[in-house]
Amino acid sequence: MRIEAGTYGRARRISLTSLIDVIFLLLLFFMLTATFSRFGDVELTVGGAGASQPADQTPIFLRLDADGLSLNGETLPVTLLADRLNVLREAGRADVVILSVRDGATSQQLVDLIAAVGASGGPPLQIVR
Structure with a gap:
């Protein structure tokens, strides 16, 4: 059996x-x-350079580190922070919140804390080193 090679014309372009x-x-x-x-x-x-706070303001100190949050030296979960800030504000002992972020704290912890302070409608937040 003989097979003839067919003649294929030009290759078609796709x-x-x-x-x-x-x-x-x-x-x-x-x-x-x-x-x-x-x-x-x-x-x-953003705070102004060299701006000072009035002397009659009562600060609240928050410290955020790898272990968690402390409010005025007392360990506290973030979920209870808004309630505690409202109690201190109603008592007249919360004019400004000062937050110190320590080594080991994650950025997500910081964002959660800022959101909790903002949701409480409480005093302004200042972040220090």
């Missing part, structure tokens, strides 16, 4: 039109389904 259409549709789909909203904002204010 059309890229359908590929470009598919890529355009995928791009359009991902652009329309993507969300560009912020999930949460933490408002921070």
